[in-house]
Amino acid sequence: MNICDNARMNESPHLTPLLPALYVVATPIGNLGDITLRALDILKRVDRVAAEDTRVSGQLLVHFNISKPMVSIREHNEREAADKVVGWIAAGEAVAYVSDAGTPAVSDPGARLVAAVRAAGQRVVPIPGVSAVTAALSAAGIEAGQWLFHGFLPPKSGARRAQLQALAALPVALVFYEAPHRIEETLADMAAVLDSARPVTLARELTKRFESIVTLPLADAPAWLASDPNHVRGEFVVIVHPPAAAAAVVDADAMRVLDVLLGEVPPTLAAKLASKITGRSKAELYKMSLALKPQDQDEA
Numbered sequence: 001m002n003i004c005d006n007a008r009m010n011e012s013p014h015l016t017p018l019l020p021a022l023y024v025v026a027t028p029i030g031n032l033g034d035i036t037l038r039a040l041d042i043l044k045r046v047d048r049v050a051a052e053d054t055r056v057s058g059q060l061l062v063h064f065n066i067s068k069p070m071v072s073i074r075e076h077n078e079r080e081a082a083d084k085v086v087g088w089i090a091a092g093e094a095v096a097y098v099s100d101a102g103t104p105a106v107s108d109p110g111a112r113l114v115a116a117v118r119a120a121g122q123r124v125v126p127i128p129g130v131s132a133v134t135a136a137l138s139a140a141g142i143e144a145g146q147w148l149f150h151g152f153l154p155p156k157s158g159a160r161r162a163q164l165q166a167l168a169a170l171p172v173a174l175v176f177y178e179a180p181h182r183i184e185e186t187l188a189d190m191a192a193v194l195d196s197a198r199p200v201t202l203a204r205e206l207t208k209r210f211e212s213i214v215t216l217p218l219a220d221a222p223a224w225l226a227s228d229p230n231h232v233r234g235e236f237v238v239i240v241h242p243p244a245a246a247a248a249v250v251d252a253d254a255m256r257v258l259d260v261l262l263g264e265v266p267p268t269l270a271a272k273l274a275s276k277i278t279g280r281s282k283a284e285l286y287k288m289s290l291a292l293k294p295q296d297q298d299e300a
Contacts, residue, residue, distance in 0.1 A: 018094035026129030030208035082116035
């Protein structure tokens with residue numbers, strides 16, 4: 001047993017030591033009740049916690065009565081700090097990494113750290129939990145289930161519009177993060193570049209006291225923001241729903257797949273196989289299959 005193992009056993013003799021690794025721990029994005037039991041267990045058992053901002057994460061640890069050595073790993077020092085983490089893990093330590101909120105390395109620092117640890121042949125263990133992306137998507141009602149997470153758009157309008165133009169034709173929902181001081185300009189650019197009739201879901205202050213989630217045509221989004229000063233406060237997840245043409249294309253593709261399958265198998269099996277091929281709902285495809293083939297032939 002090395003010095004590190006002794007330190008761990010002395011600090012928490014009732015806890016089983018963790019294997020040396022980098023533990024990437026998701027933390028709440030607002031409501032502290034969203035932290036997972038596993039995240040708390042890991043934070044109690046690691047040797048130290050690396051954090052995007054030790055002041056922010058320090059408050060989280062204090063809230064849950066956890067005391068650990070902390071080190072700041074931010075975007076500007078991530079490469080250099082990663083070498084220290086690799087050294088700690090090589091010496092037998094278990095190190096947790098947390099961002100200010102949500103899942104690390106998703107539009108937050110952490111990706112370079114994870115890559116460095118993996119490049120060193122060391123173990124990386126994801127501790128899943130809250131993510132603003134999945135929280136917003138779960139409340140947006142995107143039926144197709146196909147979406148692209150883009151993260152933050154460029155801060156300048158010209159570059160922002162160029163990226164939006166490159167994304168405009170994709171037949172999927174587009175998911176972005178945006179800060180309150182840029183949300184008005186970003187939505188104005190989206191309305192100008194994308195089809196302004198596309199629905200957009202604006203999810204702000206997720207899991208917090210003043211959480212709001214609204215879906216409206218993209219053309220109406222700037223006016224909605226302007227209608228109340230509170231509408232521009234807080235961090236945003238912006239989900240631009242798929243273009244209308246995408247649904248028609250997917251339906252046409254699904255119909256072609258179903259048509260082929262129905263020539264060989266009953267509707268129930270055809271819907272099941274078509275769902276695996278196209279990603280569409282099996283129940284929806286079954287209804288389509290009945291329109292293509294009489295129900296009395298099912299399971300014949």
